[in-house]
Every structure is written in structure tokens, then in C-alpha cells.
Amino acid sequence: MSGYTRPRLLAEDGAPPPASAVLYVANCGPAVGVTDADVRAAFGAFGEVAEVQPADSSGARVIVRFHEPAAAEAALAALHGRPCDRLAGRVLHIRYSVPVKPKAPRGGSLPVALTASELGIPGIYMVEEFVTAAEEQELLAAVDSRPWKSLAKRRVQHYGYEFLYETRNVDSKQFLGELPAFVSTVLEKITSYPGVKKCTIRLIDQLTVNEYPCGVGLSPHIDTHSAFEEMIFSLSLAGPCIMEFRKYRNGSWRAPSVAKGADEDISQEPECIRKAIFLPPRSMLLMSGEGRYAWHHYIPHHKIDDVGGQVIKRNSRRVSFTFRKVRMGPCDCEYKQFCDSQNKKC
Numbered sequence: 001m002s003g004y005t006r007p008r009l010l011a012e013d014g015a016p017p018p019a020s021a022v023l024y025v026a027n028c029g030p031a032v033g034v035t036d037a038d039v040r041a042a043f044g045a046f047g048e049v050a051e052v053q054p055a056d057s058s059g060a061r062v063i064v065r066f067h068e069p070a071a072a073e074a075a076l077a078a079l080h081g082r083p084c085d086r087l088a089g090r091v092l093h094i095r096y097s098v099p100v101k102p103k104a105p106r107g108g109s110l111p112v113a114l115t116a117s118e119l120g121i122p123g124i125y126m127v128e129e130f131v132t133a134a135e136e137q138e139l140l141a142a143v144d145s146r147p148w149k150s151l152a153k154r155r156v157q158h159y160g161y162e163f164l165y166e167t168r169n170v171d172s173k174q175f176l177g178e179l180p181a182f183v184s185t186v187l188e189k190i191t192s193y194p195g196v197k198k199c200t201i202r203l204i205d206q207l208t209v210n211e212y213p214c215g216v217g218l219s220p221h222i223d224t225h226s227a228f229e230e231m232i233f234s235l236s237l238a239g240p241c242i243m244e245f246r247k248y249r250n251g252s253w254r255a256p257s258v259a260k261g262a263d264e265d266i267s268q269e270p271e272c273i274r275k276a277i278f279l280p281p282r283s284m285l286l287m288s289g290e291g292r293y294a295w296h297h298y299i300p301h302h303k304i305d306d307v308g309g310q311v312i313k314r315n316s317r318r319v320s321f322t323f324r325k326v327r328m329g330p331c332d333c334e335y336k337q338f339c340d341s342q343n344k345k346c
């Protein structure tokens, strides 16, 4: 595509699109039997044509860019709405084109915290540079040398216990084995995490590795209470992301499936409080307490994020390591309305 598009019939200020060297030409293109060479021959009669590009995917609308605005003006005056001899009498509909507006980064209205204290959700902590760049490379190499399982939009690996996306739970009777040795350093470092007891590393027995291609996120969800214990650690590698947290006023533990890839239309959703945090690569997020049990977490499906007015491009991928402890009995948390164990009838 050319970076130019169809002008609105009535621009916001009611004025026609300004004269320029670029024309939007309808009823013209390969779908109606007109080749680029035909277009160049017809429009070239008015001045040198710099480029001919499809205006959209229809095949019946093109953008013709001249070097000189005067040539575009002459072509528009001569060819618009009249049979064109050079195109076997075809009637073209021509207007000045307008540049495609760059898409504003979405989520821009939501301020993005750079620290967990700025985020202000009880139980959510974030430590930057939790692993070194060298450790990050080793962890990525380790998972890249192991088989990935492809989901609709991202790839995953599971260790300890398989995570079942259909039920958003684990099969606690199917132990896949100890967590792999390549995560031992990370597990040791977790004991130095603020507020985490030394015994925690021995308790972590499930690891989900997610690989998100650029622009792919994760639907809003609360990790099923009955599936995992309170503390959930998520290490971000290779690229950054924004994680949004949502607290619904009339909370329900049911949420869209984690496997779903589509963006969420929040205008359709019940009222919620939204907060967001920037997760740089090598950072470790801890979700515990209220943040783990009562807030949905969500990774918006964007290629670019607006962090404090600065546009951050997502990397070609983000790989996260989510460490959890499989729960062997029911959950008895105090956030009952979000708890599947305490809402059996849901």
C-alpha cells in the first residue's frame, strides 16, 4: 500500500481534501481489468507518474502519485467522471487522496505505571533486572532447544504439570517431572523476592513458558484459584509488554479463556477499575493476595504501547516464564466472589 488512502466524503472540517500530487482513483485496477501500465499510460499524459499503488485490497481502486501537483490537478479535471479514451472508455472517479493517519497507540488513555508502588494494587510486586542479560539468553536458548506447542496465536511449553486451556486448570494427577535444571538459578533468586519465604522455591512445581509474537497478548483472566496457590511469579524475557489489571465491581471468577487470542472490547464489559504496568524484559512480576485473587490480568494485543507519552515498540517476541504451585485442595481465600472453589454453582 502507498501510505495514502481514500478521503472522507466530508472531512471533519467540512472541506474537501486539499489539492496535492496524489490522486485516489476508483473503478480502476486489476480487478476491473486495468493494469498498472494502463494506469501509467492514461495518467502519464498529464505529467510524470511517480507511483501507482493499490488503494485497498479491492483491486478496483488505486492511488496515483505524480511528481507535480499541477499534473494531478490536470488529470483530475480531465478524467474524473468522463469516459477515458486510453482506458477503453472506462469512467474513473477521482479525488485527491489523503495520507493514512498513523494509528495512535491504543490504551493511551490509561496511565502506565513503571513501578508496582505506582500501580498501587495490593499484592502486586515487580523487580526489574531480576536476571542478567546473560541469564536471559541462556533461558531463551534452553526453551528454544525444546519443543514448543502451538496455540492459536502463541506458543507454550509446560513443565511440572500440563496446563489445560479448556478447563483453565491442571491435571494434578499427571506429574510431568521436576522443573528443569535451567530454571534453578531463577528459583533460587525467587527466595530473595520481597516478602517471599525461603521455603517457596521448593513449593513451585509448575512452569508455563509463553512465547508471544509481536502484537499478541493475553485475554483478561484470573488464574483459576483452585488450580494454583497464592503466589504467581512471571518473568518477562526478550521483549517488554504492558500488563493491565482489571477489577470488576461485581466480580465473577469466570473469565474469557486464556487461550483466546482476540482483543477484548471493553465497551461491552461491565464497569471495572483498570490499571496498567510496564514490564521490561528481565523483570519479575509477583501476583499475590488481592492482585492475584481479585484482579484480572491482561496483556493488550498491541504492536506499540504508549508508556508515559513515549511510544514503545514491542519486540519481535516476548517470552514469559510463569512459575506457580499447583493447589492440591480447594481454595479458601477471602475473595470468595472470584473463587471457583467457593462458587461451586457457577
Ligand SMILES: O=C(O)CCC(=O)C(=O)O
Pocket: 208, 210, 218, 223, 234, 235, 258, 297, 320, 322
Ligand atoms: O505472560 C505472562 O506474563 C502472564 C501469563 C499468564 O498470565 C498465564 O499464563 O496465566
Ligand SMILES: [Fe+2]
Pocket: 221, 222, 223, 297
Ligand atoms: Fe495468568
